[in-house]
Amino acid sequence: MVITISGDIGSGKSTVGRMLVQKLDYKYLSTGGIQRQIAREMGLTTLQLNVLSEKSSDIDDRIDAHTIAISEAPDNYVVDSRLAWHFIPSSFKVYLQCSTEEAARRISLDSSRLGEKKETNVRNLLDKILDRRASEKRRFLQKYNVDYTLLHQYDLVVNTTSISPETVMDEVLRHFKDWQLF
Numbered sequence: 487m488v489i490t491i492s493g494d495i496g497s498g499k500s501t502v503g504r505m506l507v508q509k510l511d512y513k514y515l516s517t518g519g520i521q522r523q524i525a526r527e528m529g530l531t532t533l534q535l536n537v538l539s540e541k542s543s544d545i546d547d548r549i550d551a552h553t554i555a556i557s558e559a560p561d562n563y564v565v566d567s568r569l570a571w572h573f574i575p576s577s578f579k580v581y582l583q584c585s586t587e588e589a590a591r592r593i594s595l596d597s598s599r600l601g602e603k604k605e606t607n608v609r610n611l612l613d614k615i616l617d618r619r620a621s622e623k624r625r626f627l628q629k630y631n632v633d634y635t636l637l638h639q640y641d642l643v644v645n646t647t648s649i650s651p652e653t654v655m656d657e658v659l660r661h662f663k664d665w666q667l668f
Contacts, residue, residue, distance in 0.1 A: 493582030496589025
Protein backbone atom coordinates (compact mmCIF):
# COMPACT_ATOMS: atom_id res chain seq x y z
CA MET A 487 0.00 0.00 0.00
CA VAL A 488 1.13 3.53 -0.74
CA ILE A 489 -0.17 6.79 0.69
CA THR A 490 0.83 9.83 -1.36
CA ILE A 491 0.69 13.23 0.29
CA SER A 492 0.63 16.26 -1.94
CA GLY A 493 -0.32 19.79 -1.08
CA ASP A 494 0.59 23.36 -0.45
CA ILE A 495 4.07 24.41 0.58
CA GLY A 496 4.21 24.47 4.38
CA SER A 497 0.95 22.52 4.78
CA GLY A 498 2.54 19.83 6.92
CA LYS A 499 3.18 17.14 4.31
CA SER A 500 6.50 16.07 5.82
CA THR A 501 5.35 16.29 9.42
CA VAL A 502 2.19 14.29 8.81
CA GLY A 503 4.03 11.90 6.51
CA ARG A 504 6.62 11.07 9.17
CA MET A 505 3.88 10.62 11.77
CA LEU A 506 2.02 8.19 9.49
CA VAL A 507 5.22 6.24 8.89
CA GLN A 508 5.68 5.76 12.63
CA LYS A 509 2.04 4.82 13.19
CA LEU A 510 1.80 2.41 10.25
CA ASP A 511 5.41 1.16 10.21
CA TYR A 512 5.69 2.13 6.53
CA LYS A 513 8.76 3.40 4.70
CA TYR A 514 9.06 7.09 3.83
CA LEU A 515 10.13 9.12 0.82
CA SER A 516 10.13 12.90 0.57
CA THR A 517 10.78 14.27 -2.90
CA GLY A 518 11.04 17.72 -1.30
CA GLY A 519 13.90 16.37 0.79
CA ILE A 520 15.57 15.01 -2.35
CA GLN A 521 15.05 18.36 -4.08
CA ARG A 522 16.52 20.30 -1.15
CA GLN A 523 19.51 17.94 -1.10
CA ILE A 524 20.11 18.46 -4.82
CA ALA A 525 19.80 22.24 -4.38
CA ARG A 526 22.31 22.16 -1.53
CA GLU A 527 24.75 20.06 -3.60
CA MET A 528 24.47 22.60 -6.42
CA GLY A 529 24.78 25.60 -4.10
CA LEU A 530 21.26 26.81 -4.96
CA THR A 531 18.08 27.64 -3.06
CA THR A 532 15.00 25.52 -3.68
CA LEU A 533 13.44 28.35 -5.67
CA GLN A 534 16.58 28.68 -7.82
CA LEU A 535 16.51 24.93 -8.46
CA ASN A 536 12.82 25.17 -9.46
CA VAL A 537 13.61 27.91 -11.95
CA LEU A 538 16.51 25.86 -13.34
CA SER A 539 14.17 22.84 -13.59
CA GLU A 540 11.84 24.87 -15.83
CA LYS A 541 14.65 24.95 -18.42
CA SER A 542 15.98 21.39 -18.05
CA SER A 543 14.18 18.19 -17.14
CA ASP A 544 17.30 16.48 -15.71
CA ILE A 545 16.48 17.37 -12.10
CA ASP A 546 12.83 16.33 -12.33
CA ASP A 547 13.86 13.09 -14.05
CA ARG A 548 16.25 12.37 -11.19
CA ILE A 549 13.55 12.99 -8.55
CA ASP A 550 10.82 11.20 -10.53
CA ALA A 551 12.97 8.04 -10.73
CA HIS A 552 12.72 7.66 -6.94
CA THR A 553 8.93 7.92 -7.00
CA ILE A 554 8.51 5.58 -9.96
CA ALA A 555 10.71 2.99 -8.21
CA ILE A 556 8.33 3.03 -5.24
CA SER A 557 5.37 2.33 -7.50
CA GLU A 558 7.07 -0.96 -8.36
CA ALA A 559 8.36 -1.79 -4.85
CA PRO A 560 6.70 -4.45 -2.69
CA ASP A 561 7.03 -2.33 0.46
CA ASN A 562 4.42 -0.05 2.01
CA TYR A 563 5.26 3.66 1.68
CA VAL A 564 4.17 7.13 2.60
CA VAL A 565 5.38 9.44 -0.16
CA ASP A 566 5.53 13.19 0.47
CA SER A 567 5.54 14.64 -3.02
CA ARG A 568 3.55 17.07 -5.12
CA LEU A 569 3.29 14.58 -8.00
CA ALA A 570 3.56 11.08 -6.47
CA TRP A 571 -0.20 10.62 -6.85
CA HIS A 572 0.32 11.04 -10.59
CA PHE A 573 3.14 8.48 -10.76
CA ILE A 574 1.41 6.04 -8.38
CA PRO A 575 -2.25 6.17 -9.43
CA SER A 576 -3.17 3.18 -7.24
CA SER A 577 -2.13 5.07 -4.09
CA PHE A 578 -4.38 6.64 -1.46
CA LYS A 579 -4.07 10.28 -2.57
CA VAL A 580 -4.07 13.01 0.06
CA TYR A 581 -3.88 16.77 -0.51
CA LEU A 582 -3.06 19.10 2.39
CA GLN A 583 -4.13 22.74 2.10
CA CYS A 584 -2.85 25.63 4.17
CA SER A 585 -3.14 29.40 4.02
CA THR A 586 -0.01 31.00 2.62
CA GLU A 587 0.36 33.15 5.74
CA GLU A 588 0.30 30.11 8.06
CA ALA A 589 2.67 28.26 5.74
CA ALA A 590 5.13 31.16 5.91
CA ARG A 591 4.88 31.20 9.70
CA ARG A 592 5.53 27.46 9.90
CA ILE A 593 8.47 27.60 7.52
CA SER A 594 10.01 30.52 9.44
CA LEU A 595 10.05 28.29 12.54
CA ASP A 596 11.36 25.16 10.76
CA SER A 597 15.12 24.75 11.08
CA SER A 598 15.13 21.27 9.53
CA ARG A 599 14.82 22.33 5.88
CA LEU A 600 18.07 21.21 4.26
CA GLY A 601 19.39 23.39 1.47
CA GLU A 602 17.36 26.43 2.44
CA LYS A 603 18.68 29.51 4.18
CA LYS A 604 16.77 30.17 7.40
CA GLU A 605 14.32 32.98 6.63
CA THR A 606 12.48 34.64 9.50
CA ASN A 607 10.92 37.53 7.58
CA VAL A 608 7.40 36.27 6.92
CA ARG A 609 6.79 38.75 4.05
CA ASN A 610 9.90 37.48 2.25
CA LEU A 611 8.74 33.91 2.84
CA LEU A 612 5.28 34.69 1.45
CA ASP A 613 6.88 35.98 -1.75
CA LYS A 614 9.16 32.93 -2.02
CA ILE A 615 6.25 30.54 -1.45
CA LEU A 616 4.15 32.23 -4.14
CA ASP A 617 7.10 32.27 -6.57
CA ARG A 618 7.87 28.60 -5.92
CA ARG A 619 4.22 27.60 -6.29
CA ALA A 620 3.98 29.43 -9.62
CA SER A 621 7.24 27.89 -10.85
CA GLU A 622 6.15 24.36 -9.95
CA LYS A 623 2.71 24.77 -11.43
CA ARG A 624 4.17 26.04 -14.74
CA ARG A 625 6.77 23.29 -14.82
CA PHE A 626 4.36 20.44 -14.02
CA LEU A 627 1.82 21.66 -16.56
CA GLN A 628 4.48 21.94 -19.24
CA LYS A 629 6.29 18.68 -18.53
CA TYR A 630 3.46 16.37 -17.41
CA ASN A 631 0.29 18.23 -18.40
CA VAL A 632 -0.70 17.93 -14.72
CA ASP A 633 -2.14 20.54 -12.39
CA TYR A 634 -1.60 19.19 -8.89
CA THR A 635 -3.90 21.88 -7.42
CA LEU A 636 -7.08 20.38 -8.93
CA LEU A 637 -8.58 18.84 -5.82
CA HIS A 638 -10.93 16.35 -7.50
CA GLN A 639 -7.85 14.19 -8.22
CA TYR A 640 -7.44 13.25 -4.55
CA ASP A 641 -9.15 10.77 -2.25
CA LEU A 642 -8.92 13.17 0.69
CA VAL A 643 -8.37 16.93 1.04
CA VAL A 644 -7.61 18.38 4.48
CA ASN A 645 -7.17 22.06 5.34
CA THR A 646 -4.37 22.09 7.93
CA THR A 647 -4.30 25.83 8.58
CA SER A 648 -5.89 25.66 12.04
CA ILE A 649 -5.54 22.04 13.11
CA SER A 650 -2.73 20.05 14.69
CA PRO A 651 -0.63 17.52 12.80
CA GLU A 652 -2.06 14.83 15.10
CA THR A 653 -5.59 15.73 14.02
CA VAL A 654 -4.54 15.66 10.37
CA MET A 655 -2.91 12.26 10.84
CA ASP A 656 -6.05 10.88 12.52
CA GLU A 657 -8.18 12.18 9.64
CA VAL A 658 -5.88 10.59 7.07
CA LEU A 659 -5.86 7.26 8.93
CA ARG A 660 -9.64 7.21 9.25
CA HIS A 661 -10.18 7.82 5.54
CA PHE A 662 -7.33 5.49 4.56
CA LYS A 663 -8.96 2.62 6.47
CA ASP A 664 -12.27 3.30 4.72
CA TRP A 665 -10.52 3.54 1.36
CA GLN A 666 -8.84 0.16 1.91
CA LEU A 667 -12.26 -1.48 2.26
CA PHE A 668 -13.18 -0.61 -1.33
